[in-house]
Amino acid sequence: EKGGFPHFMLKEIHQQPHAIADTFAGRLAAGTLQQELGIGTDEARAIRRIDMIACGTSWHSALIGRRLFEEFAGIPASAEIASEYRYRPRPTEEGTYALAITQSGETADTIAALRATREAGARTGAICNVVGSTVAREADGVLYTRAGPEISVASTKAFTTQVTALLLMALTLGRLRGRLDPARAGQLSEALVKAPEKIAGLLGRMAAPLQALAREKANSNDFLYLGRGYGYPLALEGALKLKEISYIHAEGYPSGELKHGPIALISKGLPVVAIAPNDSLRDKVLSNLEEVKARDGTVIAVGTEGDADLASLADHAVWIPPVEPAIVPLYASLPLQLFAYFMAVERGCDVDQPRNLAKSVTVE
Ligand code: M6R
Numbered sequence: 001e002k003g004g005f006p007h008f009m010l011k012e013i014h015q016q017p018h019a020i021a022d023t024f025a026g027r028l029a030a031g032t033l034q035q036e037l038g039i040g041t042d043e044a045r046a047i048r049r050i051d052m053i054a055c056g057t058s059w060h061s062a063l064i065g066r067r068l069f070e071e072f073a074g075i076p077a078s079a080e081i082a083s084e085y086r087y088r089p090r091p092t093e094e095g096t097y098a099l100a101i102t103q104s105g106e107t108a109d110t111i112a113a114l115r116a117t118r119e120a121g122a123r124t125g126a127i128c129n130v131v132g133s134t135v136a137r138e139a140d141g142v143l144y145t146r147a148g149p150e151i152s153v154a155s156t157k158a159f160t161t162q163v164t165a166l167l168l169m170a171l172t173l174g175r176l177r178g179r180l181d182p183a184r185a186g187q188l189s190e191a192l193v194k195a196p197e198k199i200a201g202l203l204g205r206m207a208a209p210l211q212a213l214a215r216e217k218a219n220s221n222d223f224l225y226l227g228r229g230y231g232y233p234l235a236l237e238g239a240l241k242l243k244e245i246s247y248i249h250a251e252g253y254p255s256g257e258l259k260h261g262p263i264a265l266i267s268k269g270l271p272v273v274a275i276a277p278n279d280s281l282r283d284k285v286l287s288n289l290e291e292v293k294a295r296d297g298t299v300i301a302v303g304t305e306g307d308a309d310l311a312s313l314a315d316h317a318v319w320i321p322p323v324e325p326a327i328v329p330l331y332a333s334l335p336l337q338l339f340a341y342f343m344a345v346e347r348g349c350d351v352d353q354p355r356n357l358a359k360s361v362t363v364e
Contacts, residue, residue: 009352012151017196021196023147024164046095047095047096049076050065051085052080052100053080055083056240058101058102058110058159058162060237062099065162065169074174082107082112083113092120096122097124103155103162104133104360108364110135125140126141127165145162153358153359160329167188167327195327214342215342215346217300218343218347222249223251224253226252226274232254234329237336241340241341244340244354245341255274266295272292276301276302278304290313300316303319
């Protein structure tokens with residue numbers, strides 16, 4: 001059942017090209033997504049804010065979604081941790097669309113937060129993987145991620161398919177609201193359609209170097225992950241994967257925060273994983289990395305092919321092809337997943353069933 005892979009996690013990492021393709025299949029044509037979500041055109045135009053509700057990895061998707069909705073649809077959006085949101089006094093605002101993001105559809109806090117927003121009068125939607133789950137049944141509309149069953153406790157394909165679904169939603173809302181011209185929407189859709197094949201190639205190329213890197217770093221006990229823009233949620237996700245399955249202390253930070261505290265952690269050899277693709281914030285990440293190098297930290301970079309400056313700064317680098325910044329998360333999450341996986345294997349951890357964790361957190 002593991003399809004020849006030693007662990008479900010590795011199998012699921014490799015299923016991502018297909019899973020992403022399944023997520024967008026048949027949904028790029030105008031109108032299809034609206035139908036699934038049950039949002040009429042007038043309603044879509046009347047949305048004034050989107051509150052995304054999620055936990056864990058799904059919350060990291062929400063952080064990416066926030067940027068996608070604001071960039072492409074011009075809708076103010078927030079990414080809310082469900083366990084906080086459900087207990088926060090909130091003024092209700094007309095035109096709020098609450099969007100639960102959850103692989104299982106059974107996360108207790110996400111369910112409760114979704115119910116609270118419904119009671120407060122918000123229109124609700126869900127991005128969910130499990131058909132017929134509680135969240136899928138209770139939301140006004142559902143966009144299924146179609147990732148197939150995710151067995152490994154550490155979420156991988158659920159994440160990239162959620163990001164794909166969010167991108168589809170942002171493009172749809174952007175078009176409906178006249179915010180995104182058809183040519184630009186077409187470019188982004190095309191970049192998305194090309195992703196599965198390119199990602200499959202990348203997975204093949206990256207595995208061996210990342211395994212070698214994990215061998216080298218297997219005894220490191222602290223990691224810092226840095227990124228900006230779309231890279232910030234990826235830093236959080238990379239750090240979460242590492243701590244969850246290899247039990248290594250890892251912190252994810254927006255790299256602009258380095259000077260506000262975490263730089264004090266940097267000493268000789270501290271591994272700093274930097275997500276630094278070639279986007280509008282890349283120069284700023286690079287200047288943060290210079291500060292890391294000045295303190296003898298070890299830089300492990302995820303960057304764009306051909307970036308000579310980054311290559312000379314980094315002690316180790318993994319390269320992704322040049323792609324639209326909004327699509328980068330689909331590529332840059334792969335080395336982070338694979339690195340965490342190989343680290344856990346090197347350290348002899350139970351990859352698919354990490355200690356203390358359950359696949360779905362059905363109690364508060
Ligand atoms: O099923 P959900 O997406 O609601 O689950 C949310 C989190 O419990 C989940 O993403 C968790 O953080 C994963 N184990 C991360 O790999």
